[in-house]
Amino acid sequence: MTTTPTATATATTTELIDPRTGRVRGTAPLSREPEVAAAVAGARAALPGWRALTPKERGRRLDRLAGLVEEHVDRYAALERAGTGKPEAEAAGELEQVADLFRFYAAAARTRTAPAAGHLVPGHESWVRWEPVGVVGAVLPWNYPLLMAAWRCAPALAAGNTVVAKPAETTPDSLELLAEHAAAALGPGVLGWLPGDRLTGRLLVASDVDMLAFTGSGAAGADVAARAGIRRTSLELGGNAPVIVLPDAPAHTYAALAEAVTYNAGQSCAAPARVITLTENYEAVVAGLTKALGARVAGRDFGPLNNADQAARYDALVASSAAGYDVAGTVAPAAGEEGGHWRPARLLADLPADDPAVTEEVFGPLLTVQHSDGVAEALAMANGVPQALAASVWTADLDLGLELAARLDAGEAWLGCHLVQTAELPHGGRGASGHGTDLSTLALHEYQRPKTVTVRLGRTLDGV
Structure with missing residues (x-):
């Protein structure tokens, strides 16, 4: 999340910048105490009716919402692209995932799993009820405005909670439309929209919500956790994914x-x-990645960085790197977009282990390359940073690849691929990458509390 430098506690709007051009594209409201209180109160009022619905009825309404996303996909795509600069193909693919996520959780909430139940104590019957936490405050990032909203909101809503969602300051557009469609499909107050800046997020955290779901930077996540107190939190705080490329990589x-x-x-x-390579294939990997990254053109194959703050942070990390090998690709924005936050694909190599480009999450189109003396050292280097969200291994040796995947400290590991995700498979971090689960049926329990119910039987049938 970023804040506009001129935004203050008394400001009512903020300028929105098109990352493709760097020019102002409009304004958005900045929610303060009255708006936050009203949104949370609306979600609180809607909670009894929403949680009382059967999973089947909630599922039908979530399916309706998915249908509205598909029906208005062109509007959603235009709003997503205005805030992020994503190419058309990326926006279209992500919107397809958004609709799929609401449909997935519409069905998943009807196929629950629970701990053991039945005759576990003599003369008693027991079972476990999964109950919603209540009102969930969701603070969302700017990199995938609508997709991350679906990651958080779909399971929370399917589990019977109501949600107040705060989009990032730079990308409020598509969530406003989703909230409009949610009011029609789910009912008023079930999914609220709360535009604003970092102060808005802090006001939401301090409000009368029962749980906080946050996706963003580690520093901001630590602040959310501290302000949340004893309330439940689900935190996805970024990564710094290692990639082990062995000499027999495909x-x-x-x-x-x-x-x-x-x-x-x-x-x-x-x-x-x-x-991370072995010494023996280091030069080949540097050469191979140099060629492959050189074929990716910013403005043709991928979009810009999201905002000026992120571009400045990225530039500072690149400038502070002590890499001996620094090769950048091509930037070719469309006519009129030369002033956007475009950055080329970049490769840094021959750099020290403590280089900031290695130890910090860069969050841009950049790869670093390091080498190790053996597989064990490569694994230690991969696990040598505080973040532990995702990783991948590239080798033709399936046994070795699976062993490395098992020993990587990451919530998600790929073998021979990277960034392959689907609604059925969980995603979540460890260590400085946070805690909690997005995606899969496991995410439902993120937004539920178990309640054990035990009944003393008045009488039994002897001999049966």
């Missing part, structure tokens, strides 16, 4: 990594970041 490795690190201009928490 031929598609370089092109696949180049595509993954430039998807969304590298602004993905699970994007490949730190390539």
